[in-house]
Amino acid sequence: MDEIDALRRMRTALAHEESPDRLAPRTDWRSGVAPRPRRSFKVPVLSVISTAALVAGAVVVISVTSSPAPDEGRPVRMGESKGPLEPGNALLVAATNVEKGATGKYWHTTRITGEIYAIGKSAADHYKLESRMQYDEWTDSRGKQCVAFGDLPARPWTALDKQKWEKAGAPTTVEFPIPEGTGGLFLKPTRTGGPCREVGERRFLGMTVKQLAGLPTQPEQLEKALLNIKGNWEAVSSKPGERPIRALKGDKRVRALSDAAGTLLGVAPAPPEVRAAAFRMLATLPGVKAEGETTDPLGRPGTVISLPVETTVPLGIYTAPKQLGTYRRQWIIDPDNGTLLAVRDLVATPPHGSRELPPGDDGKPRRLTVDTQPDRFHKRGEVSDYEVYAKAEWSDAVPR
Template identity: 30%
Template structure:
């Protein structure tokens, strides 16, 4: 008996067979829900697992309850096949798995699966809804990403970045975008490469366009030295409406990101291989790195830094699927994230949204992470904060990074 993503193949085939059946009647749905609740009430729920602590015998964790299910899928960028998320449980044995399978058999084929209750401090789903909460989404993403390819000739990342900024006169909002692709390799005879293009800028909404026309329809905007409250724009920057020419060349800084903890330094391939992929050991490793870099944070400050660093691992570092899955599991253990349901990201793709808040430059900023539950990979990271136009109207400024491609490939750079 072979295994797929750590689950016996015959068990997965059984779940797929269940999902292929036509939807049951409303009476069957109600009866199945009653049986599920009766089964679940008879089994105690374990508290969240902590490093070095295992649940007591006879209890079940939220992960044990996720034996089968379906998520609203999205189209794969390379085609039109809709993928289902991988099971996140530990097999179909036991009461919890039997209850989950009973639910799968009684729910209509297009109904979302309501998973185990939240146990980790992340904000729960709205009472009475079938929408999964933040912990459940993150644990499902951990399971799904574990099945991604573990190696290739290049680590490729293609992103679209964007900003919403106030015009220098604060009369309207400008949206601008750029694209960038990097190909990183550790193989001899190959070279890291990059390519990118500035995609242009213009009024963000029809209301902003009207204010822009009233201002003379400028094609460039020169910013002052003080850009406080204008959004993420460099002091004295010149922002142009026209797109730039495509550019490319050798890439010499690896995955460096001055805003990161792990990515702030020019970490080498060998150092990446020493990062533990066990969630408990990874958390201890990250806490030590954060404390060494920024001081011994406590409470929510450390939790915020852990979240930020886990997102670095998931979206920016060429690491193993197991390490990305461990980062997702740490995120699932942290409080402060709220599931917002299915949304559309800045590139028009659908995914599951998780929101949280951070303090940035002394101001409270809203963040949103959009995840593709089919693959467990991030679609976009977005930030927004309040701003005020010259006429006193409230508006929003912010930025986003949308991931068009992320992962290992054997394809050669096209540039």
């Protein structure tokens, strides 16, 4: 089987062609909304495509149903702590408390990921939107999963951004530059929901749930076990193939270990003792420090643990750099319950300068430039992206 055949066998359920009569009403994505067409022409009577669909590029006013996330307007001050907090204090408290927690039939997480994009031409005249995806995952003791995805509508980031967005005519489709070209966001409600889908056995960090349960419960041993996990652990790598975390040095090793710890504390159905060890291991990583209290993207209070990171892109995907700033990754934890509330990245150094990229097809040199960065107008301390666990709990309730 060659790779083109393999691709052809992928997503076959979506390859089905639908009749134009079924498509016409559906592609009229403004149905039921009062349109404000930019140009008028005769409404086609017999043709299958409606007027609305023809001018689908026109702007529509749809109110944004949900309000912006609370408490995200002000930059979060970094390094601020309410006293001589030991780096691992909150983590150790969390570790102690998570060990006390009861387990259940399913590990259930509801996770929302957000990215904040600048829309506009200049720092003085722009607003920020957040794109959001929601993931619901139930995992049982054998690793069987039921998963649901939701593509939540984008929305203005702060109340001020909402005002500016409204002033700009409240567009429901916006475009902005990204390193790959132009990005787009929809602010109108999306079709989401539906029951979760059963999937086969899921692995976490390459391990089955059984193997997760067998991970060491002492932080030093846990670290050793994680160091042996093979994977693509670099943010930017031109070399394909999997290597253990152990093969990395310095910051890269810390970043990979912290990612692994994040998985154990987040989506993975790791037993309480392993979670506790993951908290304790995180506390020992060089560069990790406690920063005091904050609220997470859902407005819940928590304690911040942070680590400077060179880049926030997911590990193991890219062969060229995508960012021009530096960042501070924050884990917001609830020490009393021993839970991870959220992970977010704050801009430490706003995007600046440029970077050389591998040559393009014409063989000419290319550069990554600031004007392609979603966070080009961010100031130090502003949130670049986040991942928040609305739920992360053991449950006996049947997935739905």
